[in-house]
Amino acid sequence: MISRICVLATASVLLALTACGSGEPKREIPEGIPPGPGTEVPAIDFNAPGRTADLLLAWAEPQTEALGISVTALASYGHAAAIMTETDADCGIAWTTLAGIGYIESRHGTYQGSSVQPDGLVAPPIRGIPLDGGPGVAEIPDTDGGVMDGDTVFDRAMGPMQFIPETWKKWGVDANGDGIADPDNIDDAALTAARYLCARGGDLRTAQGWESALMAYNLSGQYLRDVRDRAAAYSVGTRP
Secondary structure (H helix, E strand, O other): OOOOEEEEEOOOOOEEEEEOOOOOOOOOOOOOOOOOOOOOOOOOOOOOOOOHHHHHHHHHHHHHHHHOOOHHHHHHHHHHHHHHHHHOOOOOOOHHHHHHHHHHHHOOOOHHHOEEOOOOEEEOOOEOOOOEOOOOOOEOEOOOOOOOOOOOOEOOOEOOOOEOHHHHHHHOOOOOOOOOOOOOEHHHHHHHHHHHHHHHHOOOOOHHHHHHHHHHHOOOHHHHHHHHHHHHHHHOOOOO
């Protein structure tokens, strides 16, 4: 158990939490892809009424401190993986991969002071920069009239898993049973990400499948390595 944490400023405007001062030896983080699946997610009745990710709060709560992920967000990642296990068993996506993406994209819904509410809603909403074709940025003119992302000139990535409007319109799914596919709800966003990754990668239990899925999500070798490092750390119950 980590006894305390220290906050280190990163090169970006974000903050990263890192273990310090622990009496336990640092856990070795596995190399290679795909990253490990982490703690097994119990089977749940995801057709039950209400927010079925709540059925995984007891699974998530003992892990949240060591992983640095809120119990609501962690339950969402596990929930998405559990649903995919039942609906697309050939994919084999693990919650650790979703958590790795969630950290890189939005610090699990906490970027720039946002937080994940008990119902999974991330508030204030997280929006990326305008995709205006600037240095290192794709150019994507507005596709939604600003309805979803608030920008009528260029598209912006939305929510804790950072979907652009066009992708969300095709893949977005309601995972929390409220009848709305909302990119700002981490339940919906995590399951949508899982569905997209499985469709793009096939069998994510293989190195080729996992790499194909991640490169479809973000065509960047550095992004793949960053997600892998986080997911691998989560797989052994810690964080980098």
